[in-house]
Amino acid sequence: MQQEDLEKAVRFLKDDGVVAIPTDTLYGLAADVFSIDALERIYDIKQRDAIALPVLVSTWDQVKRMAKSVPPETQRLVEEFWPGGLTMVVYKANGVPDLLTAGAPTVALRMPDHPGPLALINGLGGPITGTSANISGGEDLKTLADVVEQMGGKVDYVLECDPEPKGTGSTIIDITSGTPKLLRDGVVPFDLVLSVWETAKTEQRRS
Numbered sequence: 001m002q003q004e005d006l007e008k009a010v011r012f013l014k015d016d017g018v019v020a021i022p023t024d025t026l027y028g029l030a031a032d033v034f035s036i037d038a039l040e041r042i043y044d045i046k047q048r049d050a051i052a053l054p055v056l057v058s059t060w061d062q063v064k065r066m067a068k069s070v071p072p073e074t075q076r077l078v079e080e081f082w083p084g085g086l087t088m089v090v091y092k093a094n095g096v097p098d099l100l101t102a103g104a105p106t107v108a109l110r111m112p113d114h115p116g117p118l119a120l121i122n123g124l125g126g127p128i129t130g131t132s133a134n135i136s137g138g139e140d141l142k143t144l145a146d147v148v149e150q151m152g153g154k155v156d157y158v159l160e161c162d163p164e165p166k167g168t169g170s171t172i173i174d175i176t177s178g179t180p181k182l183l184r185d186g187v188v189p190f191d192l193v194l195s196v197w198e199t200a201k202t203e204q205r206r207s
Helices: 001-016 036-048 058-065 074-081 115-124 144-151 190-206
Strands: 019-022 026-028 067-069 088-093 106-110 173-174 180-186
Touching: 001 115, 019 115, 019 144, 026 036, 026 115, 026 144, 058 067, 058 088, 058 106, 067 088, 074 088, 074 190, 144 180, 173 190
Parallel strands: 088 173
Antiparallel strands: 019 026, 088 106, 173 180
16 A cells, blocks of 8 residues: 555545555545535435444444443453454444434444555544445445456545455344344354353453
């Protein structure tokens, strides 16, 4: 990844722009999660009504900024599966835009295992959206050429950065009830998530 390309992408994000990016799972559309203008553009690009957008973070402090509260076992999931393909749905913090979560009281968080989005987040100084880079209802875009062809004229910038996504979405779990609930199968086996969670709960009871 060229530093010049990264700096250009960050400038667009800081100016309420939308950038197509690779992640470890799929190509995504990145925007400042606190920019209403940018969020509205993402919905326009994807040609869909407002629906909750997943969020990419690079630090635990950003999790605490986005989440109202998280179960203590969450830290163990973070240690085990982040950065990587596990998305966790938690109650959102005050100040998180309703447009980001489509009015829901929850927000989906993930730390990607890819240098591109992590560098963007750090350059911006805050979390970015990580919704898939495609038209709503369409197939996930698997190659940079596909992203450029279908998204190039709609976004402000396409960040070219190796490696290419692996092509399988993240595993999404809801942990707001105190027990992980599977919302979408993905790269992280759900039974492994449950095993780590139960181990953490057992350790909590003993401490």
